[in-house]
Amino acid sequence: MIYVGTQYFRAPTPAEANWENDVRQARAYGLDYFRFWLMWNWYSRHEGAYDFSSLERLLDICARHGMKVLMLVNLESVPAWLVKKHPEAVYRDAKGGLYMPESVGNTPAGGFPGLCFHNDAIREHGRDYIANLVRAFKDHPAIECWEPHNEPMFEPGRYNDHFYCYCDATVLAFQAWMRARYGSIEALNAAWRRNYGAFDEVQPPRRRGMYNDWLDWRTFALETLVSTLEWRIETIRENDPDHYVMIHTRGGSGVTRNLAKEGIDDYRMAALVDKYGTAAFPQCGPEHEYFIAMAGARCAARGKEFWMAELQAGPYGMGVHRNDAEPVCEFCGSSTMEATIDKKVGAFDPGEVTPERLAMWSWSGIAQGAKGVLYWQYRNESFGLEYGFGLTNLDGTPHARLEVVKSFHDTIRANEKLIDGATLPRNEVAIAWDPVNDIVNWTAVGCADAVKNSIKGMHKALWHADYPIDIVRLDTDVVDDDFPAYKVIYLPFSPRITAGSARKLAAFVRKGGTLVAEGSSAQFDDTMAVSPVVPGNGLDVLFGCRRADVRTMHHELIPSLRIGALKICTRMHKEVLAPLKGARVIGTFATGEPAVVENKTGAGRAVYIGSNPFIAYAGTADPSLVKWIHQVNKGVARHAWTNVPDVIARVLVNGTTRLVFLMNTLAKPVSVTLSVPAGGRARPAVRELTSGARARIALAGGTLSIRERLGPYGTRVYAVGPRA
Known part of the structure; x- marks a missing residue:
């Protein structure tokens, strides 16, 4: 249904x-x-x-x-x-x-x-x-x-x-939760690096700055919400x-x-x-x-x-504004949203x-x-x-x-039977993340934007390249996702990666997977102390490199990455890498220092980027990064793809019939070619479900091509299957 x-x-x-x-x-x-x-x-x-x-x-x-x-x-x-x-x-x-x-x-x-x-x-x-x-x-x-x-x-x-x-009731509940979590005040003191005499002396943190305090306080809040x-x-x-x-x-x-x-x-x-x-x-x-x-x-x-x-x-509409995405008032500089949230919203045209x-x-x-x-x-x-x-x-x-x-x-x-019975084909690419990094980044700087923009940028680049993805958990606190189900896993900016998660990533690579990580990964150990080696928890061995030097740089000052003939924009960290024996430097900063290292381990490989190009991509799309992704994802099956980055193709499967969705996410008309693996030499039957429009179809080299002229935000849904 x-x-x-x-x-x-x-x-x-x-x-x-x-x-x-x-x-x-x-x-x-x-x-x-x-x-x-x-x-x-x-x-x-x-x-x-x-x-x-x-x-x-x-x-x-x-x-x-x-x-x-x-x-x-x-x-x-x-x-x-x-x-x-x-x-x-x-x-x-x-x-x-x-x-x-x-x-x-x-x-x-x-x-x-x-x-x-x-x-x-x-x-x-x-x-x-x-x-x-x-x-x-x-x-x-x-x-x-x-x-x-x-x-x-x-x-x-x-x-x-x-x-x-x-409130008083919450503070008491937090103290009881801490007692259950740690068992003894000595264990809490060891974790928080404090010298409490009893649990009723413990107060929840009120200012940013100490990681373990906030990790416990936010975990308590999350468990309370779930309860x-x-x-x-x-x-x-x-x-x-x-x-x-x-x-x-x-x-x-x-x-x-x-x-x-x-x-x-x-x-x-x-x-x-x-x-x-x-x-x-x-x-x-x-x-x-x-x-x-x-x-x-x-x-x-x-x-x-x-x-x-x-x-x-x-x-979109709030207050007296309508269809304008909350612009700042041209007269006083305020916003309707200031009635409900303590920050201003910038003006832009949402279409x-x-x-x-x-x-x-x-x-x-x-x-x-x-x-x-x-x-x-x-x-x-x-x-x-x-x-x-x-x-x-x-x-x-x-x-x-x-x-x-x-x-x-x-x-x-x-088309209820066809659509309702259709399922997603297996995706071979995933983004692995651990929500704890939101708390770490917020405690450090007051937001989680670096973590979130890294995730968004990874997805955006893969989205532009028509690689549908799964989202998997890096941690095992709630679920234990099956990493070997994927060929490639992308790891966004993750300042904390536990020893258990590091072992899981290493096993994934040894079994034949490709792992790609952004810079400054695992810079904290499991106790939230700064790791003496970055990436920590043994990931230096997996990636075949260690941090030699690091700077956080303004996006207008940070040098770009060079990978082969590609010049790739990046952001945030300039982390100069020292490769370990057997690893290979495959990319440098424009200033010449090692920036990207590949290390083969077992049947797979691990790639470490000493910077954050995906954070940069979240803001401004760089076609060179997409080209590099295609190189990394070599051997990964795409279910369908187009020749226009913002015209997206997705596929569902119902028996021998595929539903192929072609979606123009742009506010302008486009001419686009949709490509779908044909699955054989026979010319398939193609039926468009939403408009009944006839499609221009070609079959060559095992690939079915459909040429379309889509209007602004135009959509097509094709049923592709064997001829009767």
Whole structure:
């Protein structure tokens, strides 16, 4: 089953007068599913009493029209009576500042961010709300599933740069967690290099600077978040064992978000539920970034069904700005976002959300194996700061984007067996990362941008070269990913690599794999002391080199890399390498020092780059780096490819038929040649599913070529299979 639906209700909108017509119209335009946000304070005006009558009326309308509903339980909208009763549970930041529950962009009816669940009373009241809500509607014919939390993360950090919570209950919980983690105060003192006498003397860190303090503090926060999800899910399942439970994360999934600040660990969260997904609001970010988000969610789901669980459906809008990606005010220099986050947002042109662009985004999810596309949202939001995003016009009448959704839905339903039964072919390239490096980098400099841009740059370069990738975990804290399943693994900037991870990488290379790492890897050992040898934990032997000297340099000053005839832009580190015996220098800095070393070990090879060209690529695409990637990936199968870097090809397989997706991510028309391995000499049958347009096809040298002229954000979906 391929699910096509949209976010619809979040109190107080849409108005009840619109419900009947909206549901009828949405069904007529191919939408089978609505999501509702079920705001705690909206249904609990007084302690011990719940009024779900309005929700029941809306669900009854949905049932009459055959609309199924995803029920998202929102506890981050605390009732005012509970705030009054338990002021000690108000979120507290490191300086003692309180975050009083209020109205924000995604919670216009107030109560955000809720109260701290380390306080037992808040947790019990939250469980009571969930239990009463689920019991009230578990047998309603409109119910499809439950979600326990909207985009789980460290609240209320989504709306400012502070860290929470430092309330008394949280500090006590942290001290108990530390006691369980270390067993004795002597063990803690050895790890933190302190001289405490008892665990009740230990305070969570409040300023950056010490790695072990922050690693423990953030790990505690992450385990707390997971524990909160566990009791929410447990409460749902205790009261309704028949409907599935799913979670979706904030746009970008954990692989592109700062774990230290947000706490998004897709692997831990996906393990708790039946289905998993992530959000995508591509208008305001590079097109390649929602591709990596989908890859991250898919891989974290580990075989479970995953969804494009929030897809931007209309122009970005906040406050009085619309379709302009939050420019800084031309008059005062402020931004609407300053109402919700403590930083300015620069001006740039995000382009229009045209019907064609929405169609391309929709198909890109299916092309990566998603089994559901859920749009944000049906109507334009009419109350609060989140103004925009809708599939309809302001008055609720259909916009051309809604017509595109109907076409998308109808194409899927007409080819349901083919599309739903199609799966991704095995990918031979992976990016391996460890979320702990987010915490390390944040503790050092106050952000995780170097780590994240390294990951994004790796993906972007491989994306431009049409190598679909998997995201795998370098650490084994949550999962133990199968490295030998891949031919090439890319290792982004990773200042900490544990001894266990280093051994796993070495085994991968010895068995025939190719490993490519960016500079300054494993500069800390397992205790977070600086390693006397970089790369540390034995990786100097694997890569056949050691750091001789290092400088962090401004991107305008750092010399480029020279690999053969290629001149490659780089960024951040100039790490001069000293090759070990048997290793080979294959690249230098423009200033002549050794910069790239290759070492053959067992049946494989390891390549160490003493700089960060992928961080550079995240900002500015360098065709020379893509050329080098093709050299590194020699022998890696591509399922399909194009001759235009930003026109992306992806493949799904269903028996002897391949679904080939051709997606123009550019806002301009392009002429492109799509190439697909033919799998034999016989000329295959090719059918285009979305438009019925005839394609210009050629077969030569075992490769099927299809020439197309695509409009801005144009998409084609081909079924390629044997002739009848």
